[in-house]
Amino acid sequence: MQNVTVVDHPLIQHKLTLMRDRETSIAGFRRLLREIAHLLCYEVTRDLELEMIPIETPMQPMQSPTLKGKKLVFASILRAGNGLLEGMLDLVPAARVAHIGLYRDHDTLQPIEYYFKAPSNLEDRLIIVVDPMLATANSAIAAVEKLKERGADKLRFLCLLAAPEGVEKFSRAHPDVPIFTAAIDEHLNEKGYIIPGLGDAGDRMYGTK
Known part of the structure; x- marks a missing residue:
């Protein structure tokens, strides 16, 4: 699929398997999601631009690389997005944060x-x-639309799991926004859940149903 990066690092795939397991506890699910967020964050930020600045080490002055440009923004689609957000902020604590509250109508599947x-x-x-x-990609499409309305012009979408139907629909709506994911699963079921998937990420993270 064009415009999609599947991050197939062995550690990510191993942790994802543990997350898929229905016997994994709530605490374990949260911990694994945070750990995977660290690893995914490396990939989605791999090509950030750097600039050289003068610093002094304990030994001598030097020119050393630092991130260039404005601070990053992590935009979390509530509520499950916060599980990835927390892990990413571990690595980029200076990032700005946006929160987008969307829920899916279980009858229409619309955000x-x-x-x-x-x-x-x-x-x-x-x-x-x-x-x-x-x-279904409906929430992701709506979230990106809201950000573009506010002036965002440089976006990426990061998820743990994707369905082929969601990737296709999102890419049609926002062909300028690359997708990063740990896996693309088989399909959606009639209720709009990813198969084989891992269930509802928000429910498994927070112990709700």
Whole structure:
């Protein structure tokens, strides 16, 4: 699939298998999601631009690389997106954060917005939208649309699992937004859940149903 990067690192695939297991505890699921977020964050930020700055080590002055440009923005699609967000902030603690509240109507499968809060001046910032699951893609498409309305012009979408149907639909709606994921599963079922998947990520993370 064009515009999609599947991050197939062995550690990610191993941890994903543990997350898929229905016997994995809530605490274990949260820990694994945070750990995988670290590894995925490396890949989605691999090509960030650097610039050289002068510093002094205990030994001598030198020119050393640092991130160039405006601070990154991590945009979490509530509520499950926060599981990835927390792990990514471990690596990039200075990143700005946007929260986008969307839930899926279980009858229509369409997203309903209930909250949106983002940093000002989204132009020229790399914005990484995070949500563990790219299933129907309706919520992801709506979240990216909201960010573009606020001026975002440089976006990436990061998820743990994706369905082929979701990838195709998202790519048609936002061909300029690359997708990063740990796996593309088989298909969606009639209720819009990824198969074989891992269930509802938010429910497994927070112990709700």
